[in-house]
Amino acid sequence: MDIKFDRFAAVLFLAVGLLCVIGSRGIASSSYGSVVGPDIFPLILGILLMLLAIRLFYETFQASGSTEKKEKLQYKPFLIIFIASLLYILTLETVGYVITTFLFLFVCFQTMERSKWVTSFIISAGFSCFIYYLFVNVLKGTLPGWPIWFS
Amino acid sequence: MDTIEYLMNGFGTALIWYNLLFAFVGVLIGTAVGVLPGIGPMSGVALLIPVTATITGGLPPEQAATSAIILLAGVYYGAMYGGSTTSILLNTPGESSSVVTTLDGYQMAKKGRAGSALSIAAIGSFVGGVVTIIAMVLLAEPLSNIALKFGPAEYFSLMLLGLAAVSGLAGKSVTKALMMTICGLLLGTIGIDNVSGIARFTFDVPWLYQGIEFLTIAVGLFALGEVFKTILEKDEEEEDIAKINNLLPSKEEFKESVGPIARGSILGFFIGILPGAGATLASFFSYLTEKRISKTPEKFGTGTIAGVAAPETANNAASGGAMIPLLTLGIPGSGTTAILMGALMMYNVQPGPLLFDDHPDVAWGLIASMFIGNIMLLVLNLPLVKVFAKIILTPKKYLIPIIIAISIFGVYAVQVSTYDLLLLLACGVLGYFLSKNDYPIAPLVLGLVLGPMIENNMRRALTITDGDYSIFFTRPLSLTFLIITVLWLLVPVFMKMKGKKVIINVEG
Numbered sequence: 133m134d135i136k137f138d139r140f141a142a143v144l145f146l147a148v149g150l151l152c153v154i155g156s157r158g159i160a161s162s163s164y165g166s167v168v169g170p171d172i173f174p175l176i177l178g179i180l181l182m183l184l185a186i187r188l189f190y191e192t193f194q195a196s197g198s199t200e201k202k203e204k205l206q207y208k209p210f211l212i213i214f215i216a217s218l219l220y221i222l223t224l225e226t227v228g229y230v231i232t233t234f235l236f237l238f239v240c241f242q243t244m245e246r247s248k249w250v251t252s253f254i255i256s257a258g259f260s261c262f263i264y265y266l267f268v269n270v271l272k273g274t275l276p277g278w279p280i281w282f283s
Numbered sequence: 284m285d286t287i288e289y290l291m292n293g294f295g296t297a298l299i300w301y302n303l304l305f306a307f308v309g310v311l312i313g314t315a316v317g318v319l320p321g322i323g324p325m326s327g328v329a330l331l332i333p334v335t336a337t338i339t340g341g342l343p344p345e346q347a348a349t350s351a352i353i354l355l356a357g358v359y360y361g362a363m364y365g366g367s368t369t370s371i372l373l374n375t376p377g378e379s380s381s382v383v384t385t386l387d388g389y390q391m392a393k394k395g396r397a398g399s400a401l402s403i404a405a406i407g408s409f410v411g412g413v414v415t416i417i418a419m420v421l422l423a424e425p426l427s428n429i430a431l432k433f434g435p436a437e438y439f440s441l442m443l444l445g446l447a448a449v450s451g452l453a454g455k456s457v458t459k460a461l462m463m464t465i466c467g468l469l470l471g472t473i474g475i476d477n478v479s480g481i482a483r484f485t486f487d488v489p490w491l492y493q494g495i496e497f498l499t500i501a502v503g504l505f506a507l508g509e510v511f512k513t514i515l516e517k518d519e520e521e522e523d524i525a526k527i528n529n530l531l532p533s534k535e536e537f538k539e540s541v542g543p544i545a546r547g548s549i550l551g552f553f554i555g556i557l558p559g560a561g562a563t564l565a566s567f568f569s570y571l572t573e574k575r576i577s578k579t580p581e582k583f584g585t586g587t588i589a590g591v592a593a594p595e596t597a598n599n600a601a602s603g604g605a606m607i608p609l610l611t612l613g614i615p616g617s618g619t620t621a622i623l624m625g626a627l628m629m630y631n632v633q634p635g636p637l638l639f640d641d642h643p644d645v646a647w648g649l650i651a652s653m654f655i656g657n658i659m660l661l662v663l664n665l666p667l668v669k670v671f672a673k674i675i676l677t678p679k680k681y682l683i684p685i686i687i688a689i690s691i692f693g694v695y696a697v698q699v700s701t702y703d704l705l706l707l708l709a710c711g712v713l714g715y716f717l718s719k720n721d722y723p724i725a726p727l728v729l730g731l732v733l734g735p736m737i738e739n740n741m742r743r744a745l746t747i748t749d750g751d752y753s754i755f756f757t758r759p760l761s762l763t764f765l766i767i768t769v770l771w772l773l774v775p776v777f778m779k780m781k782g783k784k785v786i787i788n789v790e791g
Contacts, residue, residue: 137720145462152469152484159483168745170476170483173738174469181465188458205515213514214712217687221704224695233688240684244514255681263692271337273696 138192146185152178212243228278233260286424289639293647297655302353302648305335306656309354313361314663316378318369318674322686323378324362324602325618325725326505328355330686332498332626333693348630349645353652355626356606359619360412360653363562363599364660365671367404371397371591372672380562380598383570387583387590399532400591405664407544407596412657414548415555415603419610419650423639426611430636435743436754440764442737445614447768448559449729451775455721461772463722467730468737470495477735478742490702497625497731498697502690503707504724505618508714510686513679515715532588540592543573551597555604558616559771565601566594603653609634610646615732618725625732 156174220236237256242249267273296302316327335354339347366381371388384404391400433441450460473484474494485491532540547569554565573593574583583590606623608614613635615621627634632642639646664671694707718724748754755761 137716141720141722145466148466148469155484159481168742168750170479170481172745173741174472174483177465177469177472181462181469184458184462184465188456188462191456191458206517207515209517210511210514213684213687214511214708217691217708221691221701221708224691224704225701229692233692237684237688240687241680244680244683245678259685259688263688267337267692267696271340273337273340274699275696 135192138188142185142189142192145188146182149178149181149185152181209243213240216240216243225276226279229275230260230264230277231279233263286420289643289647290420290651292643293649293651294654296349296644296648297353297652302350302652303655305350305354306357306652307659309357310361310364310656310660310663313358313363314365314368314660314671315674316358317362317365317367317381318377318671319677319682320369320375320377320675322506322509324359325622326502326509327358327362328619328622328626329498329501330506330689330693331355331358332622332629333502333697334689335626336629337693337696344630345632345642345644348627348632348642349648351630352623352627352632352645352649353656355623356649356653357656359623360599360602360656361660363595363602364405364408364664366598367408367591367595368401368664368668368671369675371400371404373675380566380601381595382563383566383594384591386570387586387588390584390586391588391591394586396586399536399588401668402665403532403536403540403588403592404595405661405668407540407547407592408599408664409657409661410544411548411551411596411598411600412603412660413654415552415600415606416650416654416657418552419603419607422607423611423646423650426607427636427639430612433636433760434758435740435747436758436761437764439737439740439744440755440761440768441612442614442733442740444764444768444771445558445608445616446726446729446733446737447771448557449617450559450723450726451771452559452564457772457775459722460726463717463724464726464730467727467732468734470500470727471731471734472738477739490700495706495731496698496703497728498629499694499703499707500710500731501622501625501728502694503710504714504717504728505622506686506690507707507711508718508724510683510690511711511715512719513683517679536588540588543569543589543593544596546572547593547596548600551600552604554597555601556607556616558608558614560601561605561617561619562598562601565597565604569593569597606649606653610638610649611636613638613736615729618728621725621729621732625728628732 152174156171156178159169159171159174216236216239220232223232234256237259238252241252241256264275264277268275268277297306312331313324313327316322316324322330332351332355335351339351342350362378363380366377367384367388369375369377370381370384371392374385374389376382376385388400388404391397446464450464451457471494473491475482475485475492482492550569550572551562551565554560554568555562570583570590570593573589574580577583577589579587602619605616605620608616609620609624613624613633615624624634627645632638632645690707691704694703714724744754745752755765
């Protein structure tokens with residue numbers, strides 16, 4: 133257990149709870165003759181969350197220092213894949229499904245393991261075209277297929 | 284005999300060719316999900332919801348719901364079969380409910396008895412599955428009739444009980460689990476309020492008006508979260524797969540496993556019905572029970588067949604048992620059933636006591652298809668277990684990016700919104716950090732699914748009494764549920780104080 137993370141999370145959740153309580157006070161407190169309005173539920177939840185966050189914060193002081201060994205995390209491939217996913221998402225609608233998916237998969241395959249780029253190329257091309265064909269032609273769904281400046 | 288007639292109709296639905304195909308695809312993918320370590324039943328089901336939604340798009344709504352739930356449930360119980368394969372052959376459980384199987388299963392494989400361990404696991408799973416389906420058929424009508432008498436106050440308390448049960452057993456820290464539950468409930472309040480039509484926590488962003496989509500959250504937290512975990516904590520070691528020699532167990536092995544299978548089915552079923560206690564807990568309990576009543580408890584852990592038969596039967600029985608509260612009461616008792624419930628609600632089918640009256644096709648079709656699916660799994664697993672064992676050799680290099688691509692495709696196909704994709708990615712990162720620090724995710728999804736229903740029932744109950752909260756304590760059934768809720772949360776705390784070990788349930 134990472135105590136720092138827990139403390140940070142406790143403060144964050146406390147803030148979220150507080151914001152919910154404040155936010156729910158801005159919501160109408162009754163609706164159509166019922167005394168129980170849409171504000172009650174979020175209000176109760178916000179208070180509960182704050183109480184739990186305080187309890188968690190208290191618990192972090194009780195916990196004995198963790199002796200967990202640090203495992204080595206592979207940050208580099210993760211960051212590349214994360215950024216690739218982000219770019220993929222942002223360009224999906226303008227550049228279209230086939231090209232973005234192909235590029236995304238190819239980049240990720242090579243990031244995971246730098247070998248056999250021909251196989252990676254074939255699999256990513258095959259996957260993107262197959263899904264697109266299946267979805268649009270067989271299942272009649274809508275996907276942005278090709279770059280918008282094409283059509 | 285109404286039930287028999289309904290069941291026959293159910294078989295009629297389940298035997299339509301495309302439903303057979305859906306069941307088959309479901310159990311096939313389920314087995315694969317079970318075999319692959321890193322993808323549990325929860326992320327498997329979450330990942331497949333959008334895919335099934337697109338495939339069933341051409342069918343009329345009710346049939347689409349039936350077919351979709353047949354496939355998704357198939358993934359769920361199929362994963363229970365698949366999980367044993369890697370536990371036995373590799374000593375790595377494919378999903379958490381097969382952790383106990385590694386104790387004896389891997390030892391058996393080391394001694395060259397992998398074949399009999401695998402086939403007993405498959406037979407046990409089959410028996411466990413069938414027993415729960417029969418129990419489900421018998422219990423469905425009476426239970427839903429009782430549930431029909433519930434008023435909003437009872438429902439509210441019952442749902443609180445469900446949430447408390449899941450949070451109480453969900454992870455190392457009850458506080459964290461409860462926080463996740465509350466967060467799920469809060470996320471559920473975003474959007475336009477169903478009763479009054481007032482927008483809550485939307486900050487005038489049109490995208491938020493229809494609320495946070497459950498699908499996006501579930502796929503992000505479970506599937507992407509696990510994928511990110513695999514990328515970040517990549518381990519290079521390659522393990523050898525034990526050889527499978529002869530598949531048929533000997534007569535003694537059969538005799539030895541009859542008892543554990545019978546006890547495992549019943550135990551697993553009852554644990555499965557309990558909200559919060561899922562397949563993992565069931566397999567632990569049945570293993571411990573077998574060890575306790577065995578004449579030779581010292582043999583456990585060295586490769587005894589009973590140590591494989593009992594937990595594998597129990598986890599399958601439990602996964603069937605967990606469907607009962609979902610279908611009859613409309614209350615999911617675990618993360619995976621919460622996702623199944625979300626899937627049903629996407630099709631406008633509300634699980635609960637009315638399900639058997641309003642959508643008999645869906646309910647009975649599902650039950651019948653579970654029976655067919657279990658037969659398929661038995662047939663698939665016995666001769667083809669060698670093929671499935673090969674799935675584990677799928678290089679992660681290709682698997683991981685394809686899972687990301689499928690998640691993104693699936694969410695986009697259903698939601699058609701870039702915002703949802705961004706939320707999906709954020710949930711993936713969040714899911715990784717939360718589960719790494721012991722914040723269980725299942726309660727959050729459960730809260731998100733149940734949130735609007737809890738709120739509606741609470742407000743209906745309070746509207747009846749004009750704002751008097753005592754309604755929850757004066758109605759006997761409601762009070763009983765609330766007392767159990769409090770006990771459920773407090774008893775483990777006291778047990779911990781006394782220094783007793785509390786078994787926790789980690790699913791997915």
